[in-house]
Amino acid sequence: MVDPDSINKDARYAEKFRVDVHFKNVCERCTDSSRPISELCKMCQEIMNSDIKDSWSIIHAILDVIFFLD
Numbered sequence: 799m800v801d802p803d804s805i806n807k808d809a810r811y812a813e814k815f816r817v818d819v820h821f822k823n824v825c826e827r828c829t830d831s832s833r834p835i836s837e838l839c840k841m842c843q844e845i846m847n848s849d850i851k852d853s854w855s856i857i858h859a860i861l862d863v864i865f866f867l868d
């Protein structure tokens with residue numbers, strides 16, 4: 799696993815060392831990250847295991863509160 803904090807403190811890496819991470823959407827339909835899990839397509843719902851689903855639900859709940867307070 800790439801840990802940016804460890805790499806930053808590790809003298810073996812040059813100061814200008816960097817990693818570019820490129821992402822590609824697995825699904826072309828579910829590109830809106832604000833969409834609740836229940837509204838994702840069947841494939842995306844199956845890909846997300848229960849741990850991710852729980853974490854995702856918690857993140858959504860927190861963001862809902864933050865946006866409500868703004």
Ligand SMILES: [Zn+2]
Pocket residue numbers: 825826827828838839840841842843
């Ligand atoms: Zn999808």
